[in-house]
Amino acid sequence: MMKNVTKLVFAFVLLLSMILAGCNNNESANTNNKEELASNGDENKVDMTEVDVSQIKEFKQSPMLNDKGLPDVKERLPLEPKLPNEMPAKFLQFEIGKYGGQLNTVTRDPKWDADLFVMSNEPLLNTPGILGEEVTGNILKDYEVTEDQKEFTFYMREGLKWSDGEPVTTEDVRFAVEDVLFNKEIMSIVPSWLHSGGNAQGNPMKLEIVDEYTYKISFDKPYGGFPIALAIGNWRGYNDLLKPAHYLKQFHKKYADAAELEKLIKEAKLGEDTESTWVNFFNYMDITEREMSHSNAVGFPSLYPWTMTEMDKTYAVYERNPYYFKVDPKGNQLPYIDSIKSTIVQDSEVVGLKTIAGEVDFSRETTALTKMPVYRENAEKGGYEALLANMHVTPSDVFLNQTYNDPVWREVVQDVRFRQALNFAIDREEIIDSLYYGFAEPSEITDSKLDLDKANQLLDEMGMKKGKDGYRIGPDGKRFSIPIEVQSAAPDIVPLAELLVEMWKEIGIHAAVKTIDGTLWGTRNTANELKASIMWTHTPLYYMSDYGEVLWGPLWDSWWQSGGEKGEEPPEHVKKFFTLMDELQVSTPKEALAVEEKLREEMKKNLLYFVHVEKVKQPLIVNKKLGNITDKGTAISINFAGEQMYFKE
Secondary structure, rough: OOOOOOOHHHHHHHHHHHHHHHHHHHHHHOOOOHHHHHHHOOOEEEEEHHHHHHOOOOEOOHHHHHOOOOHHHHHHHHOOOOOOOOOOOOOOOOOOOOOOEEEEEEEEEEEEOOOHHHHHHHOEEOOOOOOOOOOOOEEEEEEEEEEOOEEEEEEEEEOOEOOOOEOOOHHHHHHHHHHHHHHOOOOOOHHHHEEHHOOOOEOOEEEEEEEEEEEEEEEOOOOOOHHHHHOOHHHHHOOOOOHHHHHHHOOOOOOOOOHHHHHHHHHHOOOOOOOOOOOHHOOOOOOOOOHOOOHHHHOOOOOOOEEEEOOOOOOEEEEEOOOOHHHHHOOOOOOOOEEEEEEEOHHHHHHHHHHHHHOOOOOOOOOOOHHHHHHHHHHHOOOOOEEEEEOOOEEEEEOOOOOOOHHHHHHHOOOOOOHHHHEEEEEEEHHHHHHHHOEEEEEEOOOOOOOOHHHHHHHHHHHHOEOOOOOOOOOOOOOOOEEEEOOOOOOOOHHHHHHHHHHHOOOEEEEEEEEOOOOHHHHHHOOOOOEEEEEOOOOOOHOOOOOOOOHHHHHHHHHHOOOOOOOOOOOEEEEEEEEHHHHOOOOHHHHHHHHHHHHHHHHHHHHHOOOOOOHHHHEEEEEEEEEEEOOEEHHHHHHHHHHEEEEEE
């Protein structure tokens, strides 16, 4: 197959390869963190593995807070503050930073800044570097698990406070669970991850309040994966199990004065299509982690490093939380950076222009490998660095919906030989060179061999003969076609779809690409109206249990999740796959590795979807003056450590 890569691209690949080789050499040289710290003599660099927070006796605050009339910083911190461990020591040599400055981010969505969300969101527990190898305390100080993995005891940080200075106690947990999660008016169904086994068919969790700072959550079946679900699952924060009861009770029917609540509801601006009920009003006032960029987030008590103070149609400002619970090894209350300004723009071109002009201090979500030449060309003038780190996803997996309501389509795509044939016709080398500039690898999750002879043989075995136009005929005697409907959710999706059309043409399979709006794409997917599509999955992260099942088998997944009440019963090999996915949910990090290996064996055997490339690099645009930045680990884990970033002088 002809390669559509220009000499310019190859030159660029060579240049970046040299740069990355330098990075890799540095990484090798820095493998022994302790030896380097001992030899460089830089007192600002700290080996976090040797710091005991209980030995810190003096605490300091940002000068920004000096004239705010606040209690002493020690009184605002919990008795045991948290040391940052979002990035493990093998990836980042932590430096003691300096206070001050405003970090600039950019977003196209007026209600969602992905980089701000990742920097700010706080889970109850933490897994350093999002590796899933261990689970440590975060908002919660610690936890214990019984031997049968059914009961979990959680210890809160005594003295922890909401951003308005009110104490955080088990009353906030009790309120979140009993008055919200288990209130059928507010939550008709308790989220599946809070059921035994992380499955909606299991019984819901039980809560026991032990004292003001201790509580237990128990299940009637083992759930070893519960701690990792609290730490990283679905990028969730603390909001499901911890809410500012002192604030939200005034909007809850059980606690509020009826007349006052009615008055507040009438005055609220819920939107023309939203009924003015106390439940809708409560949900409007209850700001979850996914809503921290909504205009009504101003004044809502939170535990994030920054809280929204101002918003209009073009930007939002977030200022430091004076009661934030983390400190550095020298006792400096985090975050180092005083504020974040999130600029809201209309389209991706404006995002790119602001980025290369140096108006963005940190950008991960809106970057693209295809723009790396432009990023690097303008880096010096813009005062930023264009780094490359690993993606945490497989960015462009390919899906055939095996439950689409068309008997001819089903007969063809449910035949594993057809899926194998398409897979053998995918030229990974071309995709890696032309879409990812050489910074990706052929997938090991599925067979990555290019074998057109084998592909044609499999299609011939199926009886899919070629018509006069060279395309293969389906069981109905008509040309079989794959309509690939995609959204422009990432810069590689549409180009990949166009490449697949040409690659599959080589074996006589007709395909066509249609780009649709993201909202429409989601609606069509939910309605089981997509035959084929492309989207990223979290396949590399075992704890996400994300294997694209809602795209390759939505009716089967619905049947499985509902216990057979909805959807359509899947074949046995799919049931086996779903069973392993459920097992993954209840596995401890150590157990999960063995389960994941079984899942991958099933993927190789049945090729449920196409994971054609992995280990793709992602650009990180960072202000040259930003400290505590690394290109090691995954790009999103670096994003997680926003509270420890600082501006160097």
